[in-house]
Amino acid sequence: MGKNMANYKLVTPEGTKDYLFNEVTLRNKITDKFRNLFYNHSYHEVITPGLEYLDVFLAKGHGLPIEDLYKLVDNHGRLMVLRPDSTTPIARLCATRLKEEELPLRLFYNQSVYSLTEQNRGHSNEVRQAGIELIGDGSKRADLEVLYLAIQALEELAPCKFRIEIGHIGIYNSLIEQLNLDEETQEEIRSCIESKNYPALNERLDKLEYSPGIEVIKRLPGLFGEEVFDEALDLIKDEKTLDIIEYLKKIYVSLKQLNTVGTITVDFGIVNKKDYYTGIVFKGYLEDFAGEDVLSGGRYDNLLGYFGKEAEAVGFSINIDVATRVLLDRNRKKNGADILLLPKKGYEIEAFHHMKELAGKYVVEQSLNKTIEKSLAYAKERGIPFLEIVGSEIERMEVTKQS
Amino acid sequence: MNEGGREGIEMRQIRIALTKGRLEKDTVKLFESMGFECGSLKNKGRKLILPIDNKPFEVVLAKAADVITYIEHGVCDIGIVGKDTIMEYQGTFFEMLDLGFGKCKFALATKVGIDFYSGYNEKSIATKYPNVTRAFFKSKGMDVRIVKIEGSVELAPLLELSDGIVDIVETGVTLKENGLFVIEEIADISARLIVNTISMKLYKKEIEALLAEIETVPKE
Numbered sequence: 001m002g003k004n005m006a007n008y009k010l011v012t013p014e015g016t017k018d019y020l021f022n023e024v025t026l027r028n029k030i031t032d033k034f035r036n037l038f039y040n041h042s043y044h045e046v047i048t049p050g051l052e053y054l055d056v057f058l059a060k061g062h063g064l065p066i067e068d069l070y071k072l073v074d075n076h077g078r079l080m081v082l083r084p085d086s087t088t089p090i091a092r093l094c095a096t097r098l099k100e101e102e103l104p105l106r107l108f109y110n111q112s113v114y115s116l117t118e119q120n121r122g123h124s125n126e127v128r129q130a131g132i133e134l135i136g137d138g139s140k141r142a143d144l145e146v147l148y149l150a151i152q153a154l155e156e157l158a159p160c161k162f163r164i165e166i167g168h169i170g171i172y173n174s175l176i177e178q179l180n181l182d183e184e185t186q187e188e189i190r191s192c193i194e195s196k197n198y199p200a201l202n203e204r205l206d207k208l209e210y211s212p213g214i215e216v217i218k219r220l221p222g223l224f225g226e227e228v229f230d231e232a233l234d235l236i237k238d239e240k241t242l243d244i245i246e247y248l249k250k251i252y253v254s255l256k257q258l259n260t261v262g263t264i265t266v267d268f269g270i271v272n273k274k275d276y277y278t279g280i281v282f283k284g285y286l287e288d289f290a291g292e293d294v295l296s297g298g299r300y301d302n303l304l305g306y307f308g309k310e311a312e313a314v315g316f317s318i319n320i321d322v323a324t325r326v327l328l329d330r331n332r333k334k335n336g337a338d339i340l341l342l343p344k345k346g347y348e349i350e351a352f353h354h355m356k357e358l359a360g361k362y363v364v365e366q367s368l369n370k371t372i373e374k375s376l377a378y379a380k381e382r383g384i385p386f387l388e389i390v391g392s393e394i395e396r397m398e399v400t401k402q403s
Numbered sequence: 404m405n406e407g408g409r410e411g412i413e414m415r416q417i418r419i420a421l422t423k424g425r426l427e428k429d430t431v432k433l434f435e436s437m438g439f440e441c442g443s444l445k446n447k448g449r450k451l452i453l454p455i456d457n458k459p460f461e462v463v464l465a466k467a468a469d470v471i472t473y474i475e476h477g478v479c480d481i482g483i484v485g486k487d488t489i490m491e492y493q494g495t496f497f498e499m500l501d502l503g504f505g506k507c508k509f510a511l512a513t514k515v516g517i518d519f520y521s522g523y524n525e526k527s528i529a530t531k532y533p534n535v536t537r538a539f540f541k542s543k544g545m546d547v548r549i550v551k552i553e554g555s556v557e558l559a560p561l562l563e564l565s566d567g568i569v570d571i572v573e574t575g576v577t578l579k580e581n582g583l584f585v586i587e588e589i590a591d592i593s594a595r596l597i598v599n600t601i602s603m604k605l606y607k608k609e610i611e612a613l614l615a616e617i618e619t620v621p622k623e
Binding site: 122163165196199200265267289291293 | 478599605
């Protein structure tokens with residue numbers, strides 16, 4: 001039962017891991033694709049420190065509870081945290097070093113974020129994210145640009161099918177505002193909607209004095225999918241909420257016109273806890289994977305204000321780890337090289353020449369086994385589909401077809 | 404090659420994680436009243452993954468807390484689990500139906516003849532549910548010492564390990580026979596139907612149809 005630190009010398013901390021070989025290759029490949037995509041749309045890369053003062057993350061309504069942050073103390077006794085998200089430090093950056101820059105600013109990042117997750121639940125405490133922030137514009141075109149790039153980014157993950165779900169934080173906010181409730185009741189209702197807990201939501205709302213808004217809120221968690229606008233427009237009568245729904249509908253229709261291979265859906269019941277969001281919110285999912293969303297974003301017009309600069313902003317982040325994991329699952333059958341090369345005796349140098357021709361197009365590995373049988377067995381074990389034998393001519397064998 | 408069946412959504416059946424034991428029996432009754440063929444589920448032997456023979460569902464039998472884990476990670480889509488487990492383990496999922504069976508209560512209990520709240524000494528509470536206990540006393544603004552017990556919690560106050568217990572009370576018979584009584588009820592418990600947040604979107608039609616069907620069954 002000794003609590004000696006040396007006990008931990010052989011393991012990585014919970015929620016972290018070492019990344020090896022093809023996982024790293026794939027992760028870099030995905031990262032490069034995103035970097036090119038963002039760069040080609042005039043976004044500029046920034047890196048913020050891994051360590052920040054705790055104060056950076058204390059904006060009112062910041063989604064992450066302080067309990068979930070990795071905290072450290074610097075040599076003046078000041079509380080520091082490992083960066084739990086990238087949007088907030090970038091907001092800080094825009095309000096300080098970049099405050100004289102002409103707006104809009106288009107920034108992107110590719111860095112890890114850290115948070116403490118529930119123990120033994122199999123979640124990650126270190127997550128690699130890439131993302132963009134479009135700072136200084138509150139227009140519909142800015143929203144569309146960011147959503148367009150979110151779709152482009154997910155298309156880079158082909159052949160995985162994806163779906164993007166959009167919502168608007170204002171729908172719930174404007175409905176709940178009309179009820180004039182205290183903060184605690186609001187939070188109870190919010191969390192019922194978030195967990196689509198109809199029984200608890202109905203029970204809670206039935207205790208309140210009746211108003212038409214209550215009936216709408218009851219239906220809110222069920223308003224999601226592809227064909228929900230008519231139902232919502234039928235249900236909702238107040239002008240402020242209707243305007244927001246009309247706005248969301250315009251965005252939805254525009255995205256449909258992009259003709260993406262992904263599916264676009266709507267959820268009126270999005271009531272994110274990460275409530276620095278003020279406008280549209282959206283999430284992306286890969287269809288083979290119900291474990292976690294792969295992309296998440298939205299508009300956050302008040303966050304820069306916390307750092308002393310009023311500027312509208314919208315952005316998203318992609319979880320590179322989830323993307324890598326899902327693509328890796330797909331490629332699992334083929335985790336080695338594409339081609340294994342076995343030189344016949346005396347043809348070693350020819351084999352290298354041939355290797356040079358293939359490299360670039362394929363991943364080529366030299367077989368260090370002496371016989372064809374052993375090379376085939378090796379290829380089979382590693383999932384390498386082809387074996388090529390280099391002699392006076394080159395013979396290609398399909399590994400799976402050999403017994 | 405793909406025994407897991409996770410390749411492509413077309414191939415994947417909707418998976419229901421079911422809490423073993425009493426909730427399992429009540430759920431099978433519910434399913435049968437809806438016309439589900441539960442033959443495989445009733446004669447399961449040692450199998451843990453079982454098909455519903457006439458519906459595109461398969462059932463996974465698991466311990467209560469594991470049901471939540473499987474739902475959170477998206478390896479099962481729908482879960483049937485007690486509110487007690489949900490309160491203790493929390494997690495991110497949709498809690499969509501109160502199934503109305505498996506009813507009982509969380510309660511604070513102590514030995515007959517003891518005035519639990521009197522005196523200045525720090526109270527200690529034995530429980531299988533440390534998170535529920537902590538949340539309950541936090542709402543009262545009261546510091547307590549929590550001792551986690553795995554088996555019969557009623558023993559702890561009898562052996563004078565703790566001043567009280569927080570546990571599930573169904574009929575109260577066990578408490579009574581051991582000279583304990585309920586001081587305060589903490590929360591009502593019943594079986595809930597939970598859904599993975601992403602599955603709900605992917606299989607909206609199928610899951611909504613199932614929920615609607617369950618709701619047409621009269622509750623006992």
